[in-house]
Amino acid sequence: MTKDRNLGFAVDFSKGSKTALKWALHNLSDKGDTLYVIHVKPQEGSESRSLLWSTTGSPLIPFAEFRQKDVMENYEVELDQEVLELLDTAIN
Numbered sequence: 001m002t003k004d005r006n007l008g009f010a011v012d013f014s015k016g017s018k019t020a021l022k023w024a025l026h027n028l029s030d031k032g033d034t035l036y037v038i039h040v041k042p043q044e045g046s047e048s049r050s051l052l053w054s055t056t057g058s059p060l061i062p063f064a065e066f067r068q069k070d071v072m073e074n075y076e077v078e079l080d081q082e083v084l085e086l087l088d089t090a091i092n
Helices: 014-028 047-056 069-074 081-091
Strands: 006-011 034-039
Touching: 006 014, 014 069, 034 081
Parallel strands: 006 034
Antiparallel strands: none
């Protein structure tokens, strides 16, 4: 495969989403690729989160920060250990 590609994956932490992410990482991604994980969340967010996103735009969070609990709490994202392990395997 061609190196240094940009690949985006949408996840909502459901079982089907995790299965699709695992398949895509195994079959599509390669060393040197830049991976973008797009978290899909229902419209249940708080007003403060909506205000934060409307003033800053959708955040692109580096993976190292994605693991920081306070950063994810700021964006009201509950991390999924299985997804983190899949991504750890893909980037290492």
